[in-house]
Amino acid sequence: MHHQEMSLLIIFDAIMTEGSITQAARRLDLTQPAVSNALARMRQAWGDELFLKEGRTIAPTLYAQNLWRQIKEPLDHLSQAINMGEFDPATCQRTFRIAAADTIVDTVWTPLRKIIEQLAPHIRVHAVPYTIENASRLLYQAEVDLVIGSLDDGCDLIMSEFLYTPCYGLLMRKNHPLLQSELTLHAFAQADHLLVSLSGDATGPTDEALKQHNLTRNVAMTVNHFYAVPKLIKESDLICIVPTTTIEQSIFNNELVVTEAPVSITPKPVNAYWHKRQDMDPGSIWLRRIVNGIIKDQAQQHFIKLEQHLRKV
Numbered sequence: 001m002h003h004q005e006m007s008l009l010i011i012f013d014a015i016m017t018e019g020s021i022t023q024a025a026r027r028l029d030l031t032q033p034a035v036s037n038a039l040a041r042m043r044q045a046w047g048d049e050l051f052l053k054e055g056r057t058i059a060p061t062l063y064a065q066n067l068w069r070q071i072k073e074p075l076d077h078l079s080q081a082i083n084m085g086e087f088d089p090a091t092c093q094r095t096f097r098i099a100a101a102d103t104i105v106d107t108v109w110t111p112l113r114k115i116i117e118q119l120a121p122h123i124r125v126h127a128v129p130y131t132i133e134n135a136s137r138l139l140y141q142a143e144v145d146l147v148i149g150s151l152d153d154g155c156d157l158i159m160s161e162f163l164y165t166p167c168y169g170l171l172m173r174k175n176h177p178l179l180q181s182e183l184t185l186h187a188f189a190q191a192d193h194l195l196v197s198l199s200g201d202a203t204g205p206t207d208e209a210l211k212q213h214n215l216t217r218n219v220a221m222t223v224n225h226f227y228a229v230p231k232l233i234k235e236s237d238l239i240c241i242v243p244t245t246t247i248e249q250s251i252f253n254n255e256l257v258v259t260e261a262p263v264s265i266t267p268k269p270v271n272a273y274w275h276k277r278q279d280m281d282p283g284s285i286w287l288r289r290i291v292n293g294i295i296k297d298q299a300q301q302h303f304i305k306l307e308q309h310l311r312k313v
Helices: 003-018 023-029 034-044 062-083 102-119 134-140 185-190 206-212 226-234 246-252 282-312
Strands: 051-054 057-060 095-099 124-128 146-149 158-164 166-173 192-196 218-223 241-242 255-261 270-275
Touching: 003 023, 003 062, 023 034, 057 062, 062 206, 062 282, 095 134, 095 226, 095 282, 102 124, 102 226, 102 282, 134 146, 146 185, 146 282, 158 255, 166 226, 166 246, 218 226, 226 246, 241 246, 246 255, 246 282, 270 282
Parallel strands: 095 124, 095 146, 192 218, 192 241
Antiparallel strands: 051 057, 146 270, 158 270, 166 241, 166 255
């Protein structure tokens, strides 16, 4: 392969990764006209438009998507072999994308930003919507660098690091009618439930647990993010099964009551996931060390505070 063709592939990869000519130029430390000129040469050499304008953004053609799938992994391996050990957070200009639920963004982004401002001022971190169903696809297609959560499927190409195992609690408002007496399994099933469903499905782990008792529940409302839960619970008779880490402020401030559910729910561990192509990439290693460390520390502190809180209740 000629040097010029290799240069075009590297620029093409940057445009695909960033989804922007401007951001690709910044990533490669080139001027925007230089990247635009390279794109013109690609179009002429490869006989395809490659990118089409969609409002203020650009979208890859089918040819571009197929080409990227073929060259992405070899380019990553080549880049890792050449740049091994050369990552310097103080000077690196790079965009990282992390797929995570809103509660992870809410708790991790602030300490992460403080570290970036101190150690890596030119690094950008973008949050990407997360569901269990889309996590593997995001990694396979190199749309994100890191996924925080759980996966339904995995393979040898997906690497992982355990972060913590969540604790589920039954959440309801103070003076809820169900608090007036011992909560039975049937009373629990017959109550109006709020379900947090990032994917939009109206079933969750609680429904699977109730099936073991030949019971179903009334999922009266669903929301697609945890941020909406406290207000809804405080101002209604809805009850909600949630990981306690997602609503700890409302619990520890005694704004809501958290109790043990009368049904056993097996929690899915929260892990960090990344594609094998980035396993040895110094920048990705740096990001994982920072993000995973923040999450582990926060989870440990949460469970200590939760245990102390439940002793007082």
